[in-house]
Amino acid sequence: MKKKKAESAWPDELHALLADAGVRQVAIVPDAGHARLIKLCEKDQTMRVVRLTSEQEGVALLAGAWLGGDKGVLLMQSSGVGNCINMLAMSIACQFPLLMLVTMRGDHGEFNPAQVPMGNATQAVLEAMGVLVKRADSVAELPEMASGALRLAFNTFRPVALLIGQRLLGAKDFRKLTKSVSE
Amino acid sequence: MSNKLRRREVVETLLAGRGDALVVAGLGAPSWDITHAGDHALNFPLWGAMGGAAMVGLGLALAQPKKRVLVITGDGEMLMGLGSLATIAVQRPRNLAIVVLDNERYGETGMQETHTANGVDLAGMARAAGIAQTLRVNTPAGVSRLKRLIYAGKGALFAQVKVDAEKLPLVLPPRDGALLKNRFRAALLGPDAAHQ
Numbered sequence: 533m534k535k536k537k538a539e540s541a542w543p544d545e546l547h548a549l550l551a552d553a554g555v556r557q558v559a560i561v562p563d564a565g566h567a568r569l570i571k572l573c574e575k576d577q578t579m580r581v582v583r584l585t586s587e588q589e590g591v592a593l594l595a596g597a598w599l600g601g602d603k604g605v606l607l608m609q610s611s612g613v614g615n616c617i618n619m620l621a622m623s624i625a626c627q628f629p630l631l632m633l634v635t636m637r638g639d640h641g642e643f644n645p646a647q648v649p650m651g652n653a654t655q656a657v658l659e660a661m662g663v664l665v666k667r668a669d670s671v672a673e674l675p676e677m678a679s680g681a682l683r684l685a686f687n688t689f690r691p692v693a694l695l696i697g698q699r700l701l702g703a704k705d706f707r708k709l710t711k712s713v714s715e
Numbered sequence: 716m717s718n719k720l721r722r723r724e725v726v727e728t729l730l731a732g733r734g735d736a737l738v739v740a741g742l743g744a745p746s747w748d749i750t751h752a753g754d755h756a757l758n759f760p761l762w763g764a765m766g767g768a769a770m771v772g773l774g775l776a777l778a779q780p781k782k783r784v785l786v787i788t789g790d791g792e793m794l795m796g797l798g799s800l801a802t803i804a805v806q807r808p809r810n811l812a813i814v815v816l817d818n819e820r821y822g823e824t825g826m827q828e829t830h831t832a833n834g835v836d837l838a839g840m841a842r843a844a845g846i847a848q849t850l851r852v853n854t855p856a857g858v859s860r861l862k863r864l865i866y867a868g869k870g871a872l873f874a875q876v877k878v879d880a881e882k883l884p885l886v887l888p889p890r891d892g893a894l895l896k897n898r899f900r901a902a903l904l905g906p907d908a909a910h911q
Contacts, residue, residue, distance in 0.1 A: 557777060580777055582806060585798030592767030592799075596739070596774025599759060599896065600782075601904045601911065604774070622764040626892030 542700075543568035545675045546633070547576070550605055553682055555631075557582060557597045557604035559590030565635030565701040566607045587612035591619040595628045603686060606632045610639070610654040610695070611647065620661045623691040630691035631682050632663075639698035640669075643706045651698075658693050669697035719879040720853060722816045726787060727752045728858050729814065729865065734783075736866070737775055737903065741768035741788030743823040744883070745816060749787055751886040756902035759895060760888040766795030769813050773803050776811035779903070783810050783868050790817040790831045790875075797840060803871060804845035812865045812872040813841075818880040826880060841873035853877040 546569050550558070558573040558581045560566065573579045584590050587608045594604035613634060623630045637644075638651020658665050664684060668677040678694055685692040726748040730738065739759045740746040745768075746760035759775075761768055772786035793815045803811065819832035831837060842849040847870030852861050861874050889895055900908040 557774060582773070582777070582802065584802055588766065589770045589796070589799050589802055592764060592770035592796075593774040595764075595767075596771035596776075597778050598774075599771070599899055599903070600737075600775040600778025601900070601908065602774070602778035619764055619767050622761070622767065622892070625763065626896045628896065 542671050542674050543572060546678055547572040549675065549678055549682065551576060551578065553686070554603050555605050556580060556602040557594060558607065559584055559593050559604060560607045561585075561587050561590070561609070561612050563607070563609035563635045563637075564704065565609065565696060566633070569633075570607065587615040588619040591616050591623060591630065594630055595622055595626065598628050603629075604631075605682075606630065607635075608632070609635045610637050611650045613654045613658060613693070614650050617657060617661060620658075620663060620691060624662045627689040628691070629686045629689050631685040632691065632693040633678065633681075633696065634693050635696045635701055636698045639703075641698060641703035643703060655695065661691075663691040663693050665693050665695060667695040667697060669699045671700055674700065717879050719877060720855070720858065721881065722818065722878040723748055723751050723883065725816065725858055725876055725878060729785070729787070729862055733785075734866075736783040736785055737779065737899075739768055739772045739775065739784070739786045741765075741786070741792035743789060743792070744818075745787045745789050745792070746888060747883070747886045748816070750888040754888055756898045758888065759899050762890055762892065765792055766799075768792055769796055769799045769803060772811055772813065773799070773806060773808060776808040777806065780808075780810055782903075783866060784808075784812070785865060786811070786813045788813070788815055789822070790815055790819060790837065791821045791829045793837060794830055794835070800841050800844040800846060800873070804841075806871075807847070808871050810868050812868075812874070814861070814865075814874045814876060816878050817875050818878050820880045822880070822882075826882070831875075836875075838873060838875040841875075846871050846873045848872040849874070851875050851877070 590606040638647035681694040776784040
């Protein structure tokens with residue numbers, strides 16, 4: 533029971549971290565792994581949640597946010613990383629700070645073959661673009677890794693991605709979902 | 716010469732007396748156009764990021780709700796970021812205007828046709844997405860009206876301005892992205908921006 537409680541609290545810790553850092557614009561393409569964090573950000577009057585049609589919109593949005601003096605964060609799953617690649621050239625060329633919190637698919641225990649190619653390539657393609665990539669695979673290390681990634685992005689003016697591993701999130705159980713629909 | 720609007724005259728008209736408006740330009744000709752009208756610290760001309768100009772404008776508009784934000788881009792650039800019309804419509808930024816200079820061509824790559832040369836209606840797409848004010852402009856009087864609407868700042872605005880597909884000498888802004896970003900932030904936010 534105690535372990536379960538600790539696991540469910542990590543989105544609250546990430547929200548508190550973002551709020552304390554003064555993050556104002558929260559750009560999202562939803563992911564099940566980010567569902568609770570998104571709800572917390574939507575309830576937070578100091579944050580503006582911007583739903584995107586594609587993750588690359590978030591890279592551009594947060595460049596504009598920084599031009600206007602706002603800090604932001606981009607929440608997405610790893611499949612969306614592929615959609616961002618060319619837009620990240622702007623983050624690099626202009627030295628925009630950019631924090632990306634990426635929940636992994638195609639990772640530990642994946643069921644869906646279509647998720648694996650992008651999930652497997654996520655770190656390599658981000659690094660090929662010059663994004664600094666950090667990774668958390670346990671709840672115990674996640675808040676500290678997120679805090680470090682946030683400071684790295686905004687203190688040194690560069691895109692930083694924190695990959696949140698599927699071992700931490702749990703893989704989606706498609707077989708179970710064929711039998712019942714629930715949260 | 717056709718009787719169509721000329722892009723640099725349109726941009727000069729829209730930017731004359733701009734005050735403290737914040738201007739983002741899509742890559743290629745729109746960046747040369749705003750620079751032709753006068754390089755300015757509150758210009759952010761893009762050298763890449765195709766499909767991202769309107770979203771840079773949205774992030775800026777949300778961060779600076781009291782300032783007018785004007786995105787000037789091309790039809791090819793806007794076509795690459797059509798989803799952003801939906802994202803912007805949902806956010807309802809009152810202070811954001813997007814002006815597409817539509818020459819129906821990819822100008823930087825050899826004047827190949829874009830979809831707007833073959834019936835695709837960008838203003839109609841913006842209207843269908845739910846952007847509050849959408850207009851199509853093809854006369855000088857229409858440009859004057861557009862300018863009034865831009866600076867009135869009553870709701871998100873999208874304008875498709877039909878312009879001649881003329882080839883013009885490039886007028887280049889600085890191309891160091893960090894310089895463009897830092898001078899913009901210093902002009903908008905003051906010297907403390909460097910210490911944020």
